[in-house]
Amino acid sequence: MSITYNFRPGSLQAWLAKYESESLPIQKKHLGQFLGLWVTEIGEMHQTVVMWGYDSLSDRETRRAAMESDPEWRRYIGEIWKMEAIRAQDVKILRQAIPR
Numbered sequence: 001m002s003i004t005y006n007f008r009p010g011s012l013q014a015w016l017a018k019y020e021s022e023s024l025p026i027q028k029k030h031l032g033q034f035l036g037l038w039v040t041e042i043g044e045m046h047q048t049v050v051m052w053g054y055d056s057l058s059d060r061e062t063r064r065a066a067m068e069s070d071p072e073w074r075r076y077i078g079e080i081w082k083m084e085a086i087r088a089q090d091v092k093i094l095r096q097a098i099p100r
Contacts, residue, residue, distance in 0.1 A: 001051065001052050001053075001054065001060065001091065001092065001093050001094065002049055002050070002051045002091075002092045002094060003049070003050045003051075003052075003089060003090070003091050003092075004047060004048070004049050004089070004090040004092075005047065005048045005049075005050070005086050005088070005089055006044070006046060006047050006086070006087045006088040006089075007046040007047070007048075007085050007086060007087060008046070008084065008085055008086075008087055009045075009046055011046075011083065011084075011085035012039070012046055012048070012085070014083065014085065015080070015083065015085045015086070016039075016048070018076075018079070018080070018083075019037075022076050023076055023080075026067065026070060026072050026073050026076060027052075027067065029067075029070075030063050030064075030066050030067035030070065030073075031052050031054075031063050031064070031067060032052070032053070032054070032063060033052060033053035033054070034051075034052060035051035035052060035053050036050075036051055037049070037050045037051075038050075046087075057093065060093075
C-alpha cells in the first residue's frame with residue numbers, strides 16, 4: 001500500500017518530525033511491515049510517499065482497525081489535523097506484478 005500526502009508549503013518538516021517521533025512507533029506496533037517514507041526532490045514538491053506491506057487486504061483491515069481504536073493514535077491524528085499541514089491524501093493498494 002502506498003499513501004501520497006501533499007502538504008502546504010512550509011509545513012512538511014514539522015509534519016515529518018512529528019510523524020517520525022509519534023506516528024511511526026504507533027504504526028509499527030499495529031501495521032507491521034514499514035517499507036519506507038520518501039520525499040519528492042524533483043516533480044511535485046511538498047509531497048511524501050509512505051509504503052506499508054500487508055499479507056492481504058484482510059490483514060490490512062484487521063491491523064488498521066486495531067490501530068484506529070488505539071487512544072494514542074486517535075490523539076496523534078487529532079493533533080495532525082489541527083496542524084492543517086496535509087492538503088491532500090491519495091491511498092493506493094498495489095499488487096506485485098513482477099517479483100524482486
